[in-house]
Amino acid sequence: MKIYDLPDKCGHFGPYGGTFVAETLISALDELRRQYEYYRGDAEFQTEFFRELKHYVGRPSPIYHARRWSDHLGGAQILLKREDLNHTGAHKINNTVGQALLARRMEKSRIIAETGAGQHGVASATVAARYGMECVVYMGSEDVRRQATNVYRMKLLGATVIPVDSGSRTLKDALNEAMRDWVTNVGNTYYIIGTVAGPHPYPMMVRDFQAVIGNEAKQQMQEEYGRQPDALIACVGGGSNAIGLFYPYIGEENVRMIGVEAAGKGVDTQKHAATLVTGRPGVLHGNRTYLIQDENGQIIETHSISAGLDYPGVGPEHAWLKDCGRAEYVAATDDEALAAFHALCRFEGIMPALESSHALAYAAKLAPTLRKDQLLLVNLSGRGDKDMATVAQQSGISL
Amino acid sequence: MNRIESVFSRLKSQDKTALIPFITAGDPDSATTVALMHQLTQSKVDLIELGVPFSDPMADGPTIQRSSERALKHHISLKDVFAMVAEFRKTDQDTPVVLMGYANPIEAMGYGNFVEAASHSGVDGILVVDYPPEESAEWVRCLNEKEISPIFLLSPTTSESRIKHVAELAKGYVYYVSLKGVTGASHLDLQDVSNKLSQLRAHIKIPIGVGFGIRDGQTARSIAERADAVVIGSRIVEEIEHSRAADLLANVGTLVESLRHAIDTKSGPSSDKECEI
Incomplete structure (x- = not known):
């Protein structure tokens, strides 16, 4: 197999991936992409990431x-x-540590996240506490009901959990709502997506951390x-x-x-x-x-x-x-x-x-x-x- | 000259600003949508933006999300939307209709089938919220083949180089999102809008509409003094949501007429005295 070097610079994996978002999000994504491209190759960033994975994540x-x-x-x-x-x-913490370190370097004081089972929400609330950031987690109200223990865990860690009542009241709707928050508060807010989906650079960045x-x-x-x-x-x-x-x-x-x-x-x-x-x-x-x-x-x-x-x-x-x-x-x-x-x-x-x-x-x-x-x-x-x-x-x- | 160009050219000669209402197709049902479109033209709007309902309207606030959910209760599809436009066209050959929606229903139908059906039903333009110019090369090529205008969004954070990119692709008009956030939000800075519009006009040679955050006559009038078109969505959709079926057309008519009046009494270099009388 020839050397695998996907995604391309616009975030495409063959016909997939890309940046299919409203204009209001483009500049935030551009900024994130530029910053991540820089820190991806930054020895000091990588050293801190691996030190955190060793001593904090275990x-x-x-x-x-x-x-x-x-x-x-x-x-x-x-x-x-x-x-x-x-x-x-769970594995979710690998990614939230990486993104929280990036958020700190981008001088964002507030992080938001979407969660389904609550594992990514807990991992986000955890790193927010670890680095002293405000944390808001969007969770479908149906999932809030199914995963009450994780909701309480997030609250204990200092996060605000916002139940989402639109659509099917599950993960996809929580993601929609987190995007809406990000569009509105992009100045001080970093959005930690929990999986390898979303617009470029998230699929690449989350993959790299995982x-x-x-x-x-x-x-x-x-x-x-x-x-x-x-x-x-x-x-x-x-x-x-x-x-x-x-x-x-x-x-x-x-x-x-x-x-x-x-x-x-x-x-x-x-x-x-x-x-x-x-x-x-x-x-x-x-x-x-x-x-x-x-x-x-x-x-x-x-x-x-x-x-x-x-x-x-x-x-x-x-x-x-x-x-x-x-x-x-x-x-x-x-x-x-x-x-x-x-x-x-x-x-x-x-x-x-x-x-x-x-x-x-x-x-x-x-x-x-x-x-x-x-x-x-x-x-x-x-x-x-x-x-x-x-x-x-x-x-x-x-x- | 197509319908969108004719409208803007007429308005320009009259020194007037376009009023563009947004409603969601199928909210509260298909028959009412066609009646609403006629009501809107009777209330003297210049162009109608018709929302295509989608299960995951990421860029919309709660009001338009709920309108999408109401339409989807009747399983409104793109085919139904085209049928509504065709029905409207039977008696209205002049008012431009622009669809506004999200990518996936179009992806499911296929670009070729979409432009064929859109053109056949009498659609004049389309704005797909999650097709930014970077991902739109093939899409715009297909629209151009059928002479359907690709409408694009611009935002307070759009860079100079992307404004140029949009200037190359866009036809009909561009839609400037006047604030950060989702539709229906309410914190609009007029000075910011003025500054950004002059920056946009350096590159954009087609009319510029402004929307997001316009909820009353006074704001509409202020925007009208600066932009070529005023787009009003959430406020109208709210009126639809809160009206009883029997009063719906009349209520929307009254609201839109008051907005029309506000926009037409804008003060401008040539008309500020006249409108006092």
């Missing part, structure tokens, strides 16, 4: 061999990249196993944990890359969030990408048991990796994810986030079809404490 995160579960499945060995062990319990996952994994695999895995598996909502793992491996053609979307009640029903598996290209939230939409181009409400995957778009780089065939995208249902959630609890003593459980569910399907000496590296993107109420409810238990 990196590097280990790779753990899920031996009992692998034996039970009876095929390939399943290795887990333990992003759940990061401070705040690429620490794949870069560490490459080194750890070499040191501990003397080779790279046969396949990478990660869940995909917007796709930030997946791209963080995949990106450093794009040139390693012998390593399969598999993104697992949320099939909800099934991809043949109306209740799923499998954007790349079932969607069509379009324009939403500042970029061209695959979308779940009706025949008239209206965005359709999605469903997943995991709020973090409940999004009708997907990062434009995933759209490109799908079209050019470098990555494969599949989907796991709510039930399959729940089964994987319980399996990892019982076989390994690890409680995974429901988002990550989708990646585990596909690993459980794939492993038995492979040889025992083959290695699957699954991104365990977050821990499942936040999901206990949801899981209990599925079992008819109220906590």
Whole structure:
């Protein structure tokens, strides 16, 4: 494969990505792009970023061999990249640390964020507290209801959580509202987008900050196993944990890359969030990408048991990796994810986030079809404490 | 000369400023929209901006978001919008109609199908909020083929080089967003508007409309003294939202007539004495 150097300077990944926003946002994005291009190559910025990842986030995160579960499945060995062990319990903090450091250099005193499950909101509230900034988090009112614990966590960290009542009252509507806030308050406000979607430079910038996952994994695999895995598996909502793992491996053609979307009640029903598996290209939230939409181009409400995957778009780089065939995208249902959630609890003593459980569910399907000496590296993107109420409810238990 | 150019040329000769109302197609329903369009022309507007409802109107404030949601309750699609314009055109051949909306419904239809249907129904121009000039080369080429005017937004933060870029692409008029924020916000600085308009006029040779934040006759009049067109959206949509069905046309008519009067009594170098009488 020739050297991979996407996006181009306007943020395009093939036909995807770009800057599809109203004129009122263009100058803010231009400023962000210029600043990020500068600090991306600035040694002092990078040194501070990695120092924070080490001492505040707790990196590097280990790779753990899920031996009992692998034996039970009876095929390939399943290795887990333990992003759940990061401070705040998910990969989201890698990105919020990077963007908060950038916001400080841009002299913005206020940060805003959108959140679905609340993990990105918590990660944003956390870095805002760490660096002494005001933090406002937009969250769909439906998600506020589903994720009450995370809402309280954000408040404890000093953030203001604003419930969004428009549209489907979920992540996409929170994103719309955060954009509206940014347009209005761009002078003192930095908008931390939590995933590899949105207008340029966000998909590239968030990817770069999350690429620490794949870069560490490459080194750890070499040191501990003397080779790279046969396949990478990660869940995909917007796709930030997946791209963080995949990106450093794009040139390693012998390593399969598999993104697992949320099939909800099934991809043949109306209740799923499998954007790349079932969607069509379009324009939403500042970029061209695959979308779940009706025949008239209206965005359709999605469903997943995991709020973090409940999004009708997907990062434009995933759209490109799908079209050019470098990555494969599949989907796991709510039930399959729940089964994987319980399996990892019982076989390994690890409680995974429901988002990550989708990646585990596909690993459980794939492993038995492979040889025992083959290695699957699954991104365990977050821990499942936040999901206990949801899981209990599925079992008819109220906590 | 197309309909948009004719209107602005007539207004210029009369030293008048255009009044451009915005309503959302299908709010509260399709039949009312066509009746509203006729009401607007009876109330002497110069051009109608017709919003294409979208599920995720990122640049709009709560008032226009709600109007979009009301229209989408009836599943209003682009095809329905074209049908409304065609219906309006049966009895009105003169009033220009400009569509305003978001990219995805157009992406879903395809550029070719879109311009074909738009041209056939009698649409004169289109403003797509999330197609900035950088992403618009192919789009503008398709519009030009059917002589539909590409309308672009300019903002207080638009750089000189981008103003030049818009000057090359835009036809009909450009739409200057007079403040930071979303539609329906209300903090407008007239001095800023004047300064920016002179900067824009160095490059933009077609008429400049000003919108966002214009909510009353007095502001409309002040803007009219500076701009070629005054665009009023949220205030009219609010009137639609709050009117009972039986009073809706009359209420909107009364509001628009008062705005028309305010704009026409602008003071200018040649007309400031006359309007006192």
